[in-house]
Amino acid sequence: MNENNVLKVNSLTVGYTWKPVLWEIDFEIPQGKIVGVVGPNGAGKSTLLKSVMGVVPVTNGSVGIFGQPLDEVRKRVSYVPQRESVDWDFPASVFDVVMMGRYGRLGLLSRPRKADKEVVLDCLEKVGMADFAKRQISQLSGGQQQRVFIARALAQQADLYLLDEPFAGVDAATEETIIRLLRKMSEENKTLVVVHHDLQSVKKYFDWVIMLNVDLVAYGPTETVFTEENIKKTYGGKLTFLSDDGNMIADLYTIQEK
């Protein structure tokens, strides 16, 4: 296996009783890329991230991270779940939540030390939430919540980051902050896999793209892979293309997801 590959997935199949959610997915991602995962609702995008992270059991197939199984390299992988997967009315402060990202390194019975606190504050700084450290998470806007989640992931100081719909329902300023941060991380040779819902921004944001609809439709560099034909295959051909190539994406009918 190519040592440069951060994430390699083989024949990954995930399903419930009789309905497959992911079917025989094969791909490899090199280091330092920002990868977008796109597909219609129910295509298995979230499930892909969750099965890589071991949150959802794998029915068949294998996942290799930095050439090893997940359990060996947990410290190098970080997961940002969807914002609504959590009840934000929980009695915790922004600082508390970001500190949770350090728990993997802390071990079970130990207390956070000064170094950990500094990492937390630094990560809050990176997402522009340093002033909100003491704020209750119930008082945050959607965009702020998303930033807290990302700061938590940063606090893990990982090399591979999996983010589930980080741009969903956030304000423009937050979206700017996040993509700028992701690009900086990519320059530092971190790898980012991002589940994304807005086809219009795919070319702008992602070097690579994975196109999914239970099956893997295509993956690879965005310029070569994100074509009209592949988009049609992924979304079942029910899109209307209003102009021909070149400005295609700009005029694309944006998929409204539930």
Place this chain on the structure above:
Amino acid sequence: MISFWIILTGALVAVSAGLLGCFLVLRRMSMVGDAISHAVLPGIVIAFLISGNREPLTVLIGAGILGLLTTFIIEYLHKKAKVQGDAAIGVTYTFLFAIGIILLSLFAGQVDIDQDCVLYGEIAYVPIDTIITASGVNLGPKPVYLLGGLLVVILLFIVVFYKQLSLTAFDPGFASAIGISTVIWHYLLMGLVSVTTVVSFQSVGAILIINFLIGPPSIAYLLTGSLKRMLIYTVIIGTLIAFFGYHIAAYLNVSIAGCMAVTTGIIFVISFFYTHYNTRVRKKDLVMNKTSQPVETI
């Protein structure tokens, strides 16, 4: 003959509670049903105190009011006071039930219920409480007629309002979108649950009524995907439970209501493993070959 009346009473309770329980299970409101069955206790005790014992109508009204009150309090705490859902249920019903027990202790002499009865009822005494007409004909136990009447009401309710009930159970969002008030049906359903609880009270007690409310519907839910069939299975399973539960209890000389609960457990276990095994077989199928098409898009 006595056993016939007892089994009939049990079956009537099982079917009445079970039919309503189908909708509770589908709407994931089993615990609210549980709460109501506990919370009606103070209402029953007060009604007994006021009416001087065993006056069915007052008891029904009193407890029915309390059942609706419980539902209202839970809704209010959850929606308006922002108390977390299951905590709202827990706090409310334990409070009301505690008050009921305190009232029972305080007025022990004046009320014809004891703590054991609260727990598991005295269905064995049902055949004694009979209706005798002016001409001296023994028509059978009063509770049976009460329960029979209740069952008729429930059947009518379900048949007449089937569309609304099933819609609010499966897709409350859509239901309110087309103008069906989920709130009204919620309260109507809970109101009937309250009444059923109260009427069944002396037969199976407060805590074991939940067994009939949730048990047969859950077993039916495992066995079928159709609401209509679920309702039918519930009736059959409920009756079976009443029948076998009684006989086992008679044999062992133990609580009849308790045995009915255990019987429910046994039938549940059997059904569970049957469907579980079926599912396992299907999952193996999945890995061997793709058994369905990709998800429909847009």
Place this chain on the structure above:
Amino acid sequence: MMQVLIDFFSFSDPNIRYVVLGSMLLAASSAIVGVFIVLKKKALIGDAVSHSVLPGICAAFLFAGSKNIPLMIVGAFISGWLAIVMIDFITRHSKIKKDAAISIILTVFFGLGIVMLTYIQHNGYASQSGLESFIFGNAAALIGNDVIVFSVIAVVLVVIVIAFFKEFTLMAFDEPYAKTLGLPVSRLELLLTTLTVLAVVTGITAVGVVLMAAMLITPAAAARFWSDNIRKIVVISACFGAFSGLAGAFISYMAPAMPTGPWMVVASSCIAFFSFFFAPGRGSVSLWWRKRQHITDLNRRVG
């Protein structure tokens, strides 16, 4: 009445001391564990566990031939534990949802317990009244030895909660994420479950099986309304629990024939309802008042 109050609170009678201390410890430790249960939205599992310990207690009684507290605690523990495992199993391996699974296990186990109880009653076992006090609780029956046992259990509970505080908090907030960090989520879950069953098993001696759930849920639900900091919530919950324990002990002293459970629940619930409405910050009345002030302010500024 005055004399009774004075007699009670002088704590000169060692029995009173035992009963008060025992009740307060029980209630406080349940309240602490309850915070995590409520935050995880698993409040009614506490209810299921409480009802489900009955067959275990009865089995122990049958096995020993008479009331044997340590054995009954073990029986209760096994029974409660089994119930939780089964609820989880049912939810995970069938389409039955959590709420229905809880209800089913609750009634089947409790029904089994009642069957055993009536079996014991009808077969003339002499000392069964001790058994019945488990249903609605009888704090007055607490003696010196019991208090020692409960103190130990309470200390163990508190120590474990403090030791694993950050893990329990994270799991209540975002369990899938905890898993991705590599935390031993299932084992931590097991630990919390064990603590819950332990709290229930000791609590039922004072509160009884039927109302035990309230000891887990009510103080925690109330405490949530007084703070947004989980550490403070745990402390406040413990205090509320301890207070209801005290109230229960007092009633038990005044009227030994009455079961204590309901009184502890009533005391706890009153605190809860007060909190829901009048707690500054989150209480409904406080919020309504502030909204009114806000509108008045606005009007003044505009007008």
